[in-house]
Amino acid sequence: MTEENEKNVENSSSAKTEKFEELFPQITLFDISIDTGLQDDEGNILPRPYTKSQMRKWLKKVKWENHKAEKRAREKKRAKERRRKAQAANIDIGPSRKALKKMKEKHKKRGGIIIDLSFGHLMIEKDRFKVIKQILRCYSINRRSEQPLHFHITSFGEKSRNDMSRHNGYENWDIEFHEQPYLEVFPKEKLVYLTSESENIIESFDDDTYYIIGGLVDHNQYKGLCHNISVEQGIRHGRLPLDKYINMKTRKVLTIDHVFEIMLKISEGLTWQETLIRVLPVRKGAHICNASNSNLSLDSENAVNSI
Ligand SMILES: C[S@@+](CC[C@H](N)C(=O)[O-])C[C@H]1O[C@@H](n2cnc3c(N)ncnc32)[C@H](O)[C@@H]1O
Numbered sequence: 001m002t003e004e005n006e007k008n009v010e011n012s013s014s015a016k017t018e019k020f021e022e023l024f025p026q027i028t029l030f031d032i033s034i035d036t037g038l039q040d041d042e043g044n045i046l047p048r049p050y051t052k053s054q055m056r057k058w059l060k061k062v063k064w065e066n067h068k069a070e071k072r073a074r075e076k077k078r079a080k081e082r083r084r085k086a087q088a089a090n091i092d093i094g095p096s097r098k099a100l101k102k103m104k105e106k107h108k109k110r111g112g113i114i115i116d117l118s119f120g121h122l123m124i125e126k127d128r129f130k131v132i133k134q135i136l137r138c139y140s141i142n143r144r145s146e147q148p149l150h151f152h153i154t155s156f157g158e159k160s161r162n163d164m165s166r167h168n169g170y171e172n173w174d175i176e177f178h179e180q181p182y183l184e185v186f187p188k189e190k191l192v193y194l195t196s197e198s199e200n201i202i203e204s205f206d207d208d209t210y211y212i213i214g215g216l217v218d219h220n221q222y223k224g225l226c227h228n229i230s231v232e233q234g235i236r237h238g239r240l241p242l243d244k245y246i247n248m249k250t251r252k253v254l255t256i257d258h259v260f261e262i263m264l265k266i267s268e269g270l271t272w273q274e275t276l277i278r279v280l281p282v283r284k285g286a287h288i289c290n291a292s293n294s295n296l297s298l299d300s301e302n303a304v305n306s307i
Contacts, residue, residue, distance in 0.1 A: 112150025193230035
Protein backbone atom coordinates (compact mmCIF):
# COMPACT_ATOMS: atom_id res chain seq x y z
CA MET A 1 0.00 0.00 0.00
CA THR A 2 1.36 3.44 -0.93
CA GLU A 3 1.76 6.12 1.68
CA GLU A 4 -1.09 8.09 0.11
CA ASN A 5 -3.44 5.06 0.19
CA GLU A 6 -2.60 4.43 3.82
CA LYS A 7 -3.42 8.06 4.64
CA ASN A 8 -6.76 7.80 2.80
CA VAL A 9 -7.73 4.67 4.73
CA GLU A 10 -6.73 6.36 7.99
CA ASN A 11 -8.76 9.48 7.14
CA SER A 12 -11.87 7.55 6.18
CA SER A 13 -11.73 5.43 9.35
CA SER A 14 -11.33 8.50 11.57
CA ALA A 15 -14.27 10.15 9.74
CA LYS A 16 -16.29 6.98 10.43
CA THR A 17 -15.36 7.08 14.13
CA GLU A 18 -16.35 10.77 14.32
CA LYS A 19 -19.69 10.03 12.70
CA PHE A 20 -20.26 7.06 15.02
CA GLU A 21 -19.47 9.16 18.08
CA GLU A 22 -21.74 11.90 16.86
CA LEU A 23 -24.57 9.40 16.51
CA PHE A 24 -23.83 7.51 19.71
CA PRO A 25 -21.98 9.77 22.15
CA GLN A 26 -19.65 7.59 24.21
CA ILE A 27 -19.23 8.16 27.93
CA THR A 28 -15.89 7.30 29.46
CA LEU A 29 -15.02 6.33 32.99
CA PHE A 30 -13.43 9.72 33.55
CA ASP A 31 -16.35 11.71 32.28
CA ILE A 32 -17.80 12.18 35.74
CA SER A 33 -19.75 15.28 34.77
CA ILE A 34 -22.25 13.03 33.00
CA ASP A 35 -24.96 11.70 35.29
CA THR A 36 -25.29 8.01 34.49
CA GLY A 37 -28.32 7.75 36.69
CA LEU A 38 -26.53 5.46 39.11
CA GLN A 39 -28.53 5.13 42.30
CA ASP A 40 -28.18 3.13 45.46
CA ASP A 41 -30.96 0.83 46.63
CA GLU A 42 -32.70 3.69 48.45
CA GLY A 43 -32.82 5.69 45.23
CA ASN A 44 -30.15 8.23 46.25
CA ILE A 45 -28.11 9.50 43.31
CA LEU A 46 -24.47 8.43 43.58
CA PRO A 47 -22.38 11.30 42.20
CA ARG A 48 -19.36 9.18 41.37
CA PRO A 49 -18.07 5.74 42.27
CA TYR A 50 -16.10 5.47 45.51
CA THR A 51 -15.81 1.80 46.36
CA LYS A 52 -14.74 -1.09 44.17
CA SER A 53 -18.28 -2.46 43.92
CA GLN A 54 -19.73 0.98 43.09
CA MET A 55 -17.06 1.30 40.40
CA ARG A 56 -18.05 -2.09 38.96
CA LYS A 57 -21.74 -1.12 38.98
CA TRP A 58 -20.98 2.25 37.41
CA LEU A 59 -18.87 0.70 34.67
CA LYS A 60 -21.67 -1.72 33.86
CA LYS A 61 -24.09 1.20 33.56
CA VAL A 62 -21.69 3.20 31.38
CA LYS A 63 -21.22 0.18 29.12
CA TRP A 64 -25.01 -0.25 28.86
CA GLU A 65 -25.57 3.48 28.15
CA ASN A 66 -22.90 3.45 25.44
CA HIS A 67 -24.39 0.53 23.63
CA LYS A 68 -28.10 1.20 24.14
CA ALA A 69 -28.67 3.69 21.34
CA GLU A 70 -26.44 1.78 18.93
CA LYS A 71 -28.20 -1.51 19.66
CA ARG A 72 -31.66 0.04 19.24
CA ALA A 73 -30.69 1.68 15.94
CA ARG A 74 -29.38 -1.66 14.65
CA GLU A 75 -32.59 -3.49 15.73
CA LYS A 76 -34.78 -0.85 14.07
CA LYS A 77 -32.79 -1.11 10.84
CA ARG A 78 -33.05 -4.90 10.85
CA ALA A 79 -36.83 -4.79 11.42
CA LYS A 80 -37.25 -2.28 8.60
CA GLU A 81 -35.21 -4.48 6.29
CA ARG A 82 -37.30 -7.56 7.23
CA ARG A 83 -40.50 -5.65 6.47
CA ARG A 84 -39.12 -4.41 3.14
CA LYS A 85 -38.07 -7.93 2.08
CA ALA A 86 -41.44 -9.40 3.07
CA GLN A 87 -43.28 -6.75 1.09
CA ALA A 88 -41.05 -7.29 -1.95
CA ALA A 89 -41.71 -11.05 -1.78
CA ASN A 90 -45.45 -10.40 -1.43
CA ILE A 91 -45.55 -12.01 1.99
CA ASP A 92 -48.41 -10.86 4.18
CA ILE A 93 -46.89 -9.47 7.34
CA GLY A 94 -50.25 -8.62 8.89
CA PRO A 95 -51.56 -5.29 10.09
CA SER A 96 -49.24 -2.62 11.45
CA ARG A 97 -48.76 -2.17 15.19
CA LYS A 98 -51.03 0.89 15.07
CA ALA A 99 -53.80 -0.88 13.15
CA LEU A 100 -53.55 -3.85 15.49
CA LYS A 101 -53.93 -1.59 18.51
CA LYS A 102 -57.03 0.05 17.02
CA MET A 103 -58.57 -3.29 16.08
CA LYS A 104 -58.01 -4.76 19.53
CA GLU A 105 -59.35 -1.67 21.26
CA LYS A 106 -62.76 -2.68 19.93
CA HIS A 107 -62.57 -6.15 21.46
CA LYS A 108 -61.23 -5.09 24.82
CA LYS A 109 -63.15 -6.18 27.84
CA ARG A 110 -64.33 -3.64 30.35
CA GLY A 111 -62.54 -5.05 33.38
CA GLY A 112 -58.88 -5.57 33.50
CA ILE A 113 -55.68 -6.19 35.34
CA ILE A 114 -53.82 -3.74 37.52
CA ILE A 115 -50.23 -4.25 38.54
CA ASP A 116 -49.64 -2.46 41.84
CA LEU A 117 -46.13 -0.99 41.86
CA SER A 118 -46.24 0.40 45.38
CA PHE A 119 -43.57 -1.97 46.70
CA GLY A 120 -40.44 -0.41 45.18
CA HIS A 121 -39.09 0.51 48.62
CA LEU A 122 -39.13 -3.15 49.69
CA MET A 123 -36.96 -4.44 46.85
CA ILE A 124 -33.32 -4.17 45.85
CA GLU A 125 -32.60 -3.03 42.29
CA LYS A 126 -32.13 -6.61 41.04
CA ASP A 127 -35.63 -7.61 42.17
CA ARG A 128 -37.18 -4.39 40.85
CA PHE A 129 -35.72 -5.26 37.45
CA LYS A 130 -37.28 -8.73 37.76
CA VAL A 131 -40.66 -7.08 38.29
CA ILE A 132 -40.14 -5.00 35.14
CA LYS A 133 -39.11 -8.10 33.20
CA GLN A 134 -42.31 -9.85 34.28
CA ILE A 135 -44.37 -6.79 33.29
CA LEU A 136 -42.74 -6.95 29.87
CA ARG A 137 -43.90 -10.54 29.57
CA CYS A 138 -47.45 -9.58 30.59
CA TYR A 139 -47.43 -6.84 27.97
CA SER A 140 -46.31 -9.16 25.21
CA ILE A 141 -48.76 -11.95 26.20
CA ASN A 142 -51.60 -9.39 26.22
CA ARG A 143 -50.55 -7.96 22.85
CA ARG A 144 -50.66 -11.36 21.23
CA SER A 145 -54.13 -12.13 22.58
CA GLU A 146 -57.21 -11.86 20.36
CA GLN A 147 -59.07 -10.38 23.33
CA PRO A 148 -56.56 -8.39 25.31
CA LEU A 149 -57.38 -7.13 28.76
CA HIS A 150 -57.25 -3.53 29.89
CA PHE A 151 -53.82 -3.33 31.43
CA HIS A 152 -53.11 -0.74 34.14
CA ILE A 153 -50.07 -0.03 36.25
CA THR A 154 -50.64 2.03 39.41
CA SER A 155 -48.27 3.76 41.85
CA PHE A 156 -45.97 4.29 38.88
CA GLY A 157 -43.60 6.69 40.62
CA GLU A 158 -40.19 8.07 39.85
CA LYS A 159 -38.31 4.90 40.76
CA SER A 160 -40.51 2.74 38.54
CA ARG A 161 -40.27 5.25 35.70
CA ASN A 162 -36.49 5.13 36.01
CA ASP A 163 -36.44 1.32 35.98
CA MET A 164 -38.83 1.23 33.03
CA SER A 165 -36.90 3.80 31.01
CA ARG A 166 -34.43 1.08 30.04
CA HIS A 167 -37.15 -0.04 27.62
CA ASN A 168 -37.36 2.54 24.89
CA GLY A 169 -40.82 3.69 23.86
CA TYR A 170 -42.59 1.99 26.77
CA GLU A 171 -44.83 5.10 27.03
CA ASN A 172 -46.45 4.04 23.74
CA TRP A 173 -47.23 0.53 24.91
CA ASP A 174 -50.80 -0.50 25.33
CA ILE A 175 -50.64 -0.08 29.11
CA GLU A 176 -52.14 2.75 31.15
CA PHE A 177 -49.59 4.08 33.60
CA HIS A 178 -50.98 5.89 36.66
CA GLU A 179 -48.86 7.72 39.18
CA GLN A 180 -51.63 7.42 41.79
CA PRO A 181 -52.44 4.28 43.79
CA TYR A 182 -55.35 2.15 42.50
CA LEU A 183 -57.73 3.46 45.17
CA GLU A 184 -57.48 6.92 43.64
CA VAL A 185 -58.12 5.67 40.11
CA PHE A 186 -60.78 2.94 40.33
CA PRO A 187 -64.04 2.52 42.27
CA LYS A 188 -63.26 0.46 45.37
CA GLU A 189 -66.17 -1.93 44.80
CA LYS A 190 -64.77 -2.95 41.42
CA LEU A 191 -61.40 -4.03 42.80
CA VAL A 192 -60.23 -7.53 43.77
CA TYR A 193 -56.70 -8.05 45.09
CA LEU A 194 -55.27 -11.38 43.93
CA THR A 195 -53.34 -12.99 46.75
CA SER A 196 -52.41 -16.61 47.49
CA GLU A 197 -53.21 -16.04 51.18
CA SER A 198 -56.89 -15.24 50.60
CA GLU A 199 -59.51 -17.67 51.87
CA ASN A 200 -61.74 -16.71 48.90
CA ILE A 201 -61.39 -18.59 45.63
CA ILE A 202 -61.65 -16.93 42.23
CA GLU A 203 -64.09 -19.04 40.21
CA SER A 204 -64.37 -17.03 37.00
CA PHE A 205 -63.33 -13.82 35.30
CA ASP A 206 -65.75 -10.96 35.82
CA ASP A 207 -65.63 -8.36 33.01
CA ASP A 208 -66.72 -5.66 35.40
CA THR A 209 -63.87 -6.15 37.86
CA TYR A 210 -60.28 -4.93 38.05
CA TYR A 211 -57.97 -7.64 39.38
CA ILE A 212 -54.87 -6.38 41.17
CA ILE A 213 -51.55 -8.23 41.07
CA GLY A 214 -48.88 -7.18 43.57
CA GLY A 215 -45.78 -5.93 41.71
CA LEU A 216 -43.49 -7.63 44.16
CA VAL A 217 -40.59 -10.08 43.86
CA ASP A 218 -39.85 -10.90 47.48
CA HIS A 219 -38.55 -14.49 47.67
CA ASN A 220 -41.29 -15.12 50.23
CA GLN A 221 -39.87 -12.45 52.53
CA TYR A 222 -43.16 -10.55 52.87
CA LYS A 223 -45.58 -13.43 53.21
CA GLY A 224 -49.18 -12.27 53.42
CA LEU A 225 -48.38 -8.63 52.67
CA CYS A 226 -50.87 -8.13 49.82
CA HIS A 227 -53.57 -9.99 51.74
CA ASN A 228 -53.06 -7.73 54.76
CA ILE A 229 -53.15 -4.63 52.57
CA SER A 230 -56.43 -5.62 50.94
CA VAL A 231 -58.00 -6.40 54.34
CA GLU A 232 -56.81 -3.06 55.77
CA GLN A 233 -58.11 -1.18 52.73
CA GLY A 234 -61.40 -3.03 52.82
CA ILE A 235 -61.23 -4.27 49.25
CA ARG A 236 -62.20 -7.73 48.05
CA HIS A 237 -59.48 -10.37 47.68
CA GLY A 238 -59.22 -13.84 46.20
CA ARG A 239 -56.76 -16.59 45.34
CA LEU A 240 -56.45 -18.68 42.19
CA PRO A 241 -58.08 -22.10 42.54
CA LEU A 242 -54.78 -23.94 42.17
CA ASP A 243 -55.43 -26.77 44.65
CA LYS A 244 -58.89 -27.40 43.25
CA TYR A 245 -57.59 -28.31 39.80
CA ILE A 246 -53.98 -29.35 40.12
CA ASN A 247 -51.59 -30.82 42.64
CA MET A 248 -48.44 -28.84 42.97
CA LYS A 249 -45.19 -29.95 44.51
CA THR A 250 -44.01 -26.44 45.28
CA ARG A 251 -45.71 -23.58 47.12
CA LYS A 252 -48.60 -21.82 45.49
CA VAL A 253 -47.21 -18.33 45.17
CA LEU A 254 -46.84 -17.58 41.48
CA THR A 255 -44.94 -14.92 39.54
CA ILE A 256 -46.68 -11.77 38.30
CA ASP A 257 -46.61 -12.88 34.65
CA HIS A 258 -47.99 -16.34 35.41
CA VAL A 259 -50.91 -14.84 37.35
CA PHE A 260 -51.51 -12.37 34.49
CA GLU A 261 -51.45 -15.12 31.85
CA ILE A 262 -53.80 -17.34 33.89
CA MET A 263 -56.35 -14.52 34.26
CA LEU A 264 -56.06 -13.67 30.56
CA LYS A 265 -56.66 -17.26 29.45
CA ILE A 266 -59.63 -17.60 31.83
CA SER A 267 -61.08 -14.37 30.43
CA GLU A 268 -60.67 -15.85 26.93
CA GLY A 269 -62.84 -18.82 27.94
CA LEU A 270 -60.30 -21.56 28.61
CA THR A 271 -61.02 -23.91 31.54
CA TRP A 272 -59.02 -23.59 34.74
CA GLN A 273 -57.39 -26.96 34.28
CA GLU A 274 -56.28 -26.32 30.71
CA THR A 275 -55.07 -22.87 31.68
CA LEU A 276 -53.07 -23.96 34.71
CA ILE A 277 -51.43 -26.82 32.90
CA ARG A 278 -50.51 -24.60 29.95
CA VAL A 279 -49.17 -21.73 32.02
CA LEU A 280 -47.37 -23.28 34.97
CA PRO A 281 -43.78 -24.42 34.46
CA VAL A 282 -42.67 -28.01 34.97
CA ARG A 283 -40.54 -26.81 37.90
CA LYS A 284 -43.73 -26.19 39.84
CA GLY A 285 -44.39 -29.94 39.52
CA ALA A 286 -48.05 -29.38 38.64
CA HIS A 287 -50.15 -32.43 37.87
CA ILE A 288 -53.89 -32.60 37.45
CA CYS A 289 -56.22 -33.66 40.25
CA ASN A 290 -58.83 -35.34 38.08
CA ALA A 291 -57.80 -38.57 36.30
CA SER A 292 -60.43 -38.07 33.58
CA ASN A 293 -58.37 -35.19 32.27
CA SER A 294 -55.08 -37.07 32.28
CA ASN A 295 -54.68 -36.48 28.54
CA LEU A 296 -53.62 -32.93 29.37
CA SER A 297 -49.95 -32.53 28.80
CA LEU A 298 -47.80 -31.38 31.66
CA ASP A 299 -44.98 -30.30 29.40
CA SER A 300 -44.54 -26.59 29.39
CA GLU A 301 -41.89 -24.56 27.69
CA ASN A 302 -42.34 -21.69 30.08
CA ALA A 303 -39.27 -19.99 31.32
CA VAL A 304 -38.65 -20.45 34.99
CA ASN A 305 -38.97 -17.11 36.78
CA SER A 306 -37.98 -16.62 40.35
CA ILE A 307 -40.64 -15.32 42.68
C1 LIG B 1 -44.55 -13.07 43.88
S1 LIG B 1 -46.16 -12.73 44.39
C2 LIG B 1 -45.86 -11.70 45.80
C3 LIG B 1 -46.04 -12.42 47.07
C4 LIG B 1 -46.19 -11.48 48.23
N1 LIG B 1 -45.55 -12.02 49.40
C5 LIG B 1 -47.65 -11.16 48.57
O1 LIG B 1 -47.89 -10.74 49.69
O2 LIG B 1 -48.51 -11.28 47.69
C6 LIG B 1 -46.72 -11.57 43.18
C7 LIG B 1 -48.21 -11.38 43.13
O3 LIG B 1 -48.81 -12.41 42.37
C8 LIG B 1 -50.13 -12.66 42.81
N2 LIG B 1 -50.24 -14.10 43.17
C9 LIG B 1 -49.24 -15.00 43.26
N3 LIG B 1 -49.71 -16.22 43.54
C10 LIG B 1 -51.06 -16.10 43.60
C11 LIG B 1 -52.13 -17.03 43.86
N4 LIG B 1 -51.90 -18.33 44.09
N5 LIG B 1 -53.40 -16.55 43.84
C12 LIG B 1 -53.65 -15.24 43.60
N6 LIG B 1 -52.68 -14.34 43.36
C13 LIG B 1 -51.41 -14.75 43.36
C14 LIG B 1 -50.37 -11.74 43.98
O4 LIG B 1 -51.04 -10.59 43.53
C15 LIG B 1 -48.96 -11.40 44.42
O5 LIG B 1 -48.92 -10.17 45.07
